Amino acid sequence: MEKRERNVRHKGWAIMLAFGLIVLGCIAGLVASATLAAQKNSNRVISKTIIRRAKKVSNGNQSNVGTTASAQQNANTGSSNTSGGQARPAYQVQPPRSDVLLEKIMSIGDKELAPETVEPIGAEITYKTFFTNRGNAPSRSLNIIDPIQDRTDFKLGSVVNDLATTGLKVTVTYSKDGGENCDYTPESGGGGAPLGFDRTVNAVCWSFSGDLGFTAPNNSGSVSYIGRRR
Numbered sequence: 441m442e443k444r445e446r447n448v449r450h451k452g453w454a455i456m457l458a459f460g461l462i463v464l465g466c467i468a469g470l471v472a473s474a475t476l477a478a479q480k481n482s483n484r485v486i487s488k489t490i491i492r493r494a495k496k497v498s499n500g501n502q503s504n505v506g507t508t509a510s511a512q513q514n515a516n517t518g519s520s521n522t523s524g525g526q527a528r529p530a531y532q533v534q535p536p537r538s539d540v541l542l543e544k545i546m547s548i549g550d551k552e553l554a555p556e557t558v559e560p561i562g563a564e565i566t567y568k569t570f571f572t573n574r575g576n577a578p579s580r581s582l583n584i585i586d587p588i589q590d591r592t593d594f595k596l597g598s599v600v601n602d603l604a605t606t607g608l609k610v611t612v613t614y615s616k617d618g619g620e621n622c623d624y625t626p627e628s629g630g631g632g633a634p635l636g637f638d639r640t641v642n643a644v645c646w647s648f649s650g651d652l653g654f655t656a657p658n659n660s661g662s663v664s665y666i667g668r669r670r
Contacts, residue, residue, distance in 0.1 A: 536577030578651035598666035
């Protein structure tokens, strides 16, 4: 009887031990599965991260690795003459050229006259011409011929040359044929004009020596004379 009870107890302990081992095995299996799943999930995250970093972003004909780097490069450089197959525009080179602008004003004393003004007979009018080189090269052998207004007598000794800082030198001559030939010598009372005036002169000629520069203030000056209306 006692032997039978001991056998029953042994069998019970054996069954409990086996059951415990089975439970432990199940727990170990679950832990292992969870660990493997976690490792797989971790590998997937890393894999996605690697793929994201290796993504190529196209910018025209250039492919830049990394979205952040590409965005920074695009923001910093903007469009490029060599990006996207765009050709660099050809340079435009302007040949050296002088461009002398002449501007003439008329005045009586300190009062400038409008173009439509009718000058009174006997008034002495100053005719002043400003010249400016607006080009990109010096002006060489500059000559200015200013025809005298109709019904106007030239006043002897009235020519004024303001060459400022141009460095030019000038020779003044006179014409009786509208500037075709500047070889006339004025005389007081010439052509029936009052004393101190010459009616035969119908153009004043300025011939400059030296180069008129193209940078201010050395690119401009003025010349003038006085005529008497009749």
